[in-house]
Amino acid sequence: MMISDAMEDEEKWLAEGIAGIQHNAFYMHRALDANNLREALKYSAQLLSELRTSRLSPHKYYELYMRAFDELRKLEMFFKEEERHGCSVMDLYELVQHAGNILPRLYLLCTVGSVYIKSKEAPTKDVLKDLVEMCRGVQHPIRGLFLRSYLAQISRDKLPDIGSEYEGDGDTVMDAVEFVLQNFSEMNKLWVRMELQGPARVRDKMEKERNELRDLVGKNLHVLSQIEGIDLDLYKETVLPRILEQVVNCKDELAQYYLMDCLIQVFPDEYHLQTLETLLGACPQLQPTVDIKTVLSQLMERLSSYAASSPEVLPEFLQVEAFAKLSTAIGKVIETQGDMPIVGAITLYVSLLTFTLRVHPDRLDYVDQVLGSCVKKLSNRPKLEDSRATKQVVALLSAPLEKYSDIVTSLTLSNYPRVMDHLDSGTNKIMAMVIIQSIMTNQACVSSADKVEVLFELIKGLIKDLEGDSEDELDEEDFNEEQNYVARVIHVLYNDDPEEMLKIICTVRKHIMTGGPKRLPFTVPPLVFSALKLIRRLQNQDGDEDPATPKKIFQLLNQTIEALSYVPAPELALRLYLQCAEAANDCDLEPVAYEFFTQAFVLYEEEIADSKAQVTAIHLIIGTLQRTNVFGVENRDTLTHKATGYSAKLLKKPDHCRAVYACSHLFWVDDQDGIKDGERVLLCLKRALRIANAAQQMANVARGSSGPVTLFVEILNKYLYYFEKGNTQITSAAIQGLIELIKTEMQSDTATPDRISDAFFACTLRYIQFQKQKGGAMGEKFDTIKV
């Protein structure tokens, strides 16, 4: 209620003020038209009196000021003409000082002063000096600021800058600088005087008003930056020290923050680089509540861009020791602002690191130093809990990863793992994943065991349970995602040199073995396949004296897969044993291959009880065994006997049947040296047939109708397979008999019509037709079969 009342009042007062200005302006114009100087001055003074109000906020005062400003322009034009008419500007300068109140008097004085300077009847510097001092008469913050702003505006184009028409014997750049600096100082003092006191509502209002006025003060710095005569030396010796003096001494938080920011924005980066020590020296002297880290970040941001846009200035950065100075300054700020929250300090380090990576990317020692400073700051503190601080640490650690696409570079930073140690375990894991993601995105490769060691140190939060891990169950999906990341990264650890590669494998193995039963199913397989790839590379090489031999690696593999028994993960282990068996076969290592088969078989017998799992496992065993050719007769017989034994024990009849006829392939290998035992093949097929028959009969009894003839058709196809391959034990008569059997079964009363087995049978018959039509030896063979 009160606020809107106040606003309404302000609107009213502003309207009144504007009306007053317009009213007096009307009469002033009339006087000007009549060439009546005295009258004109009288009305202009009255007009300007409206600016004496204290009732308006800066925002509204500005509107009033602009109206007056416009009128003063017209008055100024008149003054110029008046001078031509004969009344000297000196006299005019004298005349306007008779105005009653000081504020109108000074506005008029400045206006005449502008004309005075233009006339060149007096040295520019004298007029400027006079004006800037006279303005001291107004000490009210808002009124004073606008008055001095007016002075700044009208003097802007009349400064004795190099090359300006106002430069002369007595008038130099120094005078221009002095003038602006003084106006700036006085304006800052006025601005700071608007104290933030009183109840919160009043303070907030005041702060808002102060902010509205800040550009008036900042404008002076802008003007300074535009003075061409200010070179680096002048800036260094005079301009900067004076500005900083004012900034530090005013002891006002709002002003200090704004002006430092302004300073950095308006002056060229080249100057900042060369005055870095002075500039940074002011920072610890500022009020402790000033957000200096933002100021410093801004500075570093500007300098980074400067370096990026003009690479030829890089030597300058080194010459002025920019990094060292910034690093020291930041250290000092953090030290003096003792109660700065940790997130503030880390944000500063992030800015410094960003600067370093952009300006001195090749100086890994600098990068490491920044990380080291951060470590020091984080030491002797409990683990970070502030999520903003944690985010900043993650940003700090991510920056080198993004900059250096080659992960190995980041791995050489000795302080990197130390920073990570200060993260809580959740964030540590997230960071570990960021590292892995970076490796994957950049398609980087880690090629030495030492670096692998460092990498696994960094990602140890994913590799094993650390103390401090929360006791709560980790979300399963998250856990799986983590472990899949680890699995992926194992594949990018690679070296062409087998010896180094084996070292890498051993290093990885050492780490993943600490992972515990939950992690092993994820981490063991990629390691195993990495090792198998190495074995394959070594296969064709000679040299058993090499430290890296297939035999050694197989031993390692054996021990590694064994660890899965603690999970337990028998199905996975069985698959891996079979992979190793095949690889050992290819290396001609019969005992090693036998050992792996043994391990697989033991697992099958003792650990795999699920029917479906058994079926898959059996086919994997048969498939692998079928391909191995390294075994002598005895060993092969033992293994084959076992495999067929397992097939016989499968529970469901169809599974049993299929496994048995699959075993037939163990006795028939199609290459030239392969075993081709036609009799054993036939035995298997006949056994399969018996099982299929039994299955039919069981179905008849148990369900009242026989099952589909699919199994018979499958077996028929197997007969055809071996018939074609030239197994003399398979006769066309047998095939014919089987065909008739199937037809009978399909037509019997108890048959269950089944589209799928019908189609299968039809396709098979069609196939026989194709073979018959082939002609030649094949056609002859099939000729005896009637479909």
Added chain:
Amino acid sequence: MVLVLAIGDLHIPNRAPDLPAKFKSMLVPGKIQHIICTGNLCIKEVHDYLKSLCPSLHITRGEYDEDSRYPETKTITIGQFKLGLCHGHQVVPWGDLDSLAMLQRQLDVDILVSGHTHQFKAYKHEAGVVINPGSATSAYSSITYDVNPSFVLMDIDGLRVVVYVYELIDGEVKVDKIDFKKTSTPAI
């Protein structure tokens, strides 16, 4: 014109970290009507990725697949063609074309797509075609040495199918194509 992507044996993350970048940039959503996958992805993330390329996704179970609910075999009809899908570790001897032909007869399909050997194959016989898209990540295989990453794209148009095989050789994607025409199926 129906585009069918045949892909499989990626073995992520057990044997390979990811699809090759060049393949990833080629496989964009919205261009393919069906994906048939021989299996051994192995993890859900790969499943989701394939699903994002095309919602019509058919997968059969490989022996390392995380999800054990994928079927052992699958048949799909696309246009005039019947396609059969099976990982292939179930068919002994592995990679034996005659044994695969038997499976083809059993499923009664024109085109049988199966994997496991990680080696691209496209084999035509009187009753149809057997295709092995290979391994899209050139994952280690005990059966085949030195594989290149590969996958297959089939363009089914009426009674004709053009099989494009994409292979990554020395960092470049090479494409080959094979034409098959189907004679209309005789009635049973």
